[in-house]
Structures are given as C-alpha cells and as structure tokens.
Amino acid sequence: MRENRGRAGEGPKQRRGSALVEFAIVLPVLAILILGALDLGRGIMVQHALQEAAHASCRVYSVRDSTQQDAADMVADAMTRAAVAEYATTYDPPSKGDIDTHMEAVTVTVTTPFSTVAWLPPLYLSGATITGSCTLPADLGVANDTPPAVDLSIDDHGGDGNMRHGDDDD
Template identity: 35%
Template structure:
C-alpha cells in the first residue's frame, strides 16, 4: 500500500511541475501584450496631460490679452502656464494684436502649437502635434 501511495505522490508532483511549466509559458506569451498595453496607456495619458496644459495656457494667455491689451504679456502668461512643456514664445499666436478700439463683440484668440514626442521611443522619433486654443472677449 505504501508503494501505491508513493507512486500517487510522484505522479501528483509531476502534474504540478507540468502545470507550473505551462503557467510560465502562458505568462511569457501574455507579458508582451500587457507591456504594450501599459506603454500605450502611459503615452496616451502623457499626451492627454499635455493637451490639457496647452488649453489652460491658451486660456491664461487670452485672459491676459483681454485684460492687459499687451501681446508680450499674453505670450509670457501663456508660456509660463505651459512651462512644463517648454513651449517657445514663437509657438504662441495672439490675434488680434490689439484690443484698443475693439467693439464689445471682438474676441482675442490665443493659439499654442506643440509637438508631443513619445517618451518610450517605441514608435520611433515620431510624435503628435497638439494645439491649445482659447478665445475671450476684449476688455474681459
């Protein structure tokens, strides 16, 4: 009887080793898919954050232009609001260049363009072009 019990334990141990080997193979097959999915989530969230930052910076630039009527101050305000992205002043467009003599319905528009490069490099040196745009009535 003890020989039969030992044989059953041996067979059970072999099944556990076989199942463990199958689990390792399954994990090796699923891991690349999970890593690509995780990488996609990270890249999307970084791009989404950059877009939200650009929109907020454009809104700040438009508010400054509508109240101060100064293109330089508007660009500086927008640039400071988007400091984490490193947006240069040349990427910020303010239109019209003056609110002086503007009617009550005239709006100032600030547009910021930025190229968001993928951090992972998984897709090469490519990136996506993002635009933040805001408009406010002159005079606040």
C-alpha cells in the same frame, strides 16, 4: 468514478513550464498596454495644460491695458509648470493694435508636437500635434477711464410730475 485523462506521472510538476511560457507571452503585451495608457494620459494632461495656458493668455490679451508680451509670459509660465519645452503660440488678431472694436473676438492658440511630450518613442502619432485654444471678447473699456454715461431716468409720469399707475379717479 473519475476518468484518468493523462498518463501516470503527469501532474503539477509537468505544468510549471507551460505557466512560465504563457507568462512570457502575456507580459510584453500587458507592458505595452500599460505604457501606452500612461503615454495617452500624459498627452491628455499636456492638452489640458495647453488649454489652460491659452485661456489664461487670452484673458490677458483681451483686456485694454495689457501687451502681447504679458500674454506670452502667461503661456511661458504655464508651459514651464507642465514641463513642455517646445510649443508655439498664435494670436488672432496678430497684434494688440489690430483690436479696434469692443467685444471683438480675440483668440489665443498654443500647440506642441506630440512627439516632444511623449514618454515612449513616437512609434504612433508621430506627426500629431496637441492644441489648446481660447476665444474671448476684447474688453477695451473706455479710453479715458471714465465710465460711460447711463441714463437712469424713467419717463413714466406724462410730463406733469405725477406718477400715473392706473385710472383711479377716486
């Protein structure tokens, strides 16, 4: 037999108010979690855009016939596409003239404050910066546009013009 746990007359009508109160308590928490996840996703997207911009700019900056302005144009184009208005770019070495050896490390770093790309007011991570960086070897090439001489000769014949492959004295 079923036991009656409430008073007579209590039923679904009396529970409607409590469901509304529970919903009112849960909704703001759920909204904050969803908006926070969207803002975090935006930050990750911007970090990826900064990384790609640094990589493209570093590729341009590391080759012989390019200028620092060419590399800066690559970053500006990528930042326009990512809707990032405020950013800073640093180059190491700071000028193309400072790259003096082939395969020297060249680094391009692009940074932006998180507060400038966040969709929500920066209540958290207000002082954080997002960074993308790339390091590649400098490809100076040959200064006079002629390929370097490569010795392809193989000295395997002992000087008499006959190749020796073993001791086959037949």
